[in-house]
Amino acid sequence: MYDVLDSRSVLEVLRPVQDPELRKSLVELNMIRNVKIDGGKVSFTLVLTTPACPLREFIVEDCEKAVKKLPGVTEVSVDVTAETPQQKSLPDRNGVPGVKNILAVSSGKGGVGKSTVAVNVAVALAQTGAKVGLLDADIYGPNDPTMLGLADAEIVVRSTEKGEVLEPAFNHGVKLVSMGFLIDRDQPVIWRGPMLNGVIRQFLYQVEWGELDYLIVDMPPGTGDAQLTLTQSVPMSGAVIVTTPQTVALLDSRKGLRMFQQMNVPVLGIVENMSYFIPPDQPDKQYDIFGSGGGSKTAAELEVPLLGCIPLEISTRVGGDNGVPIVVADPDSASAKALKAIALAIAGRVSVAALT
Ligand SMILES: Nc1ncnc2c1ncn2[C@@H]1O[C@H](COP(=O)(O)OP(=O)(O)OP(=O)(O)O)[C@@H](O)[C@H]1O
Incomplete structure (x- = not known):
């Protein structure tokens, strides 16, 4: 399916993997970053939407499974971090600077x-x-x-x-x-x-x-x-x-x-x-x-x-x-x-x- 193992092919196999709560593609949500290939070893950063993500292990496992399907992959390493989103603002109420939620x-x-x-x-x-x-x-x-x-x-x-x-x-x-x-x-x-x-x-x-x-x-x-x-x-x-x-x-x-x-x-x-x-x-x-x-x-x-x-x-x-x-x-x-x-x-x- 993919001739070369490169960051593009990694992103393509990860595209169907969804955040189970947001029900959107991890790639489209910009949660997969920093893809690196070293021989058969693939590494990338998974940026979750909260450090307290209840489905962390589940999402990592889904990512690993998807990337391992690519020919030539011998090892997958996922570095997990998080960026908590800022809550939506309201026109009549000011937030507290620096406080996301x-x-x-x-x-x-x-x-x-x-x-x-x-x-x-x-x-x-x-x-x-x-x-x-x-x-x-x-x-x-x-x-x-x-x-x-x-x-x-x-x-x-x-x-x-x-x-x-x-x-x-x-x-x-x-x-x-x-x-x-x-x-x-x-x-x-x-x-x-x-x-x-x-x-x-x-x-x-x-x-x-x-x-x-x-x-x-x-x-x-x-x-x-x-x-x-x-x-x-x-x-x-x-x-x-x-x-x-x-x-x-x-x-x-x-x-x-x-x-x-x-x-x-x-x-x-x-x-x-x-x-x-x-x-x-x-x-x-x-x-x-x-x-x-x-x-x-x-x-x-x-x-x-x-x-x-x-x-x-x-x-x-x-x-x-x-x-x-x-x-x-x-x-x-x-x-x-x-x-x-x-x-x-x-x-x-x-x-x-x-x-x-
Ligand atoms: N699940 C629990 N098991 C045992 N003790 C508990 C439990 N939940 C609360 N308590 C105890 O019950 C008492 C009242 O709890 P807490 O102060 O958290 O209630 P509160 O609703 O905040 O009360 P207040 O309205 O007075 O502020 C405390 O002594 C607390 O340690």
């Missing part, structure tokens, strides 16, 4: 594990090599500093030509700015709309976030001022809604979902947390403490994907309290595996939305 982690009611999901998803994305920031906008319970092992960190304010800027704290590969760094944890704070508005905008635009693939915003529970400020200020790549299997939590998450939809923020999906309890002394057992199947039912009803279900495990709570998220403390636990899969699913959906 802003994602909200939200919940209809408190205590469902929203911060646990936000922190672990952020760390799991960073573990894949993505550049990640976490903005803790949960003014009523800013737990992210504790969960990320930064309870005693102090935020640095620097004066620059552009005015004062905040330097985020950093741990487990994630940059963090939190209301918790600004308020005295033992003092109740009454936030009025404009004040809250100002702080959220400051956290978006006056923080030295640098280059980020993903800025994850841990929202306060409910559908109040913070949600409005955020969705009206910046273009958002999407929102993830955390719920538990109970009916009340599900009803509340429906409200949250509608709010994002009204603000034209794509809802990437629902995460069901505390889906079932795994006793530490009987890891093969499961108890459906809060019922079962609620997350998938709501997801189906509202026509959004269920991104995953996270069990209730003592080690997840301990990881949060100790500042070592479960995806770091016990990466092989059922919760960590679920959280890592959720992080990859989110990254995959964000790339698809940006490129289609």
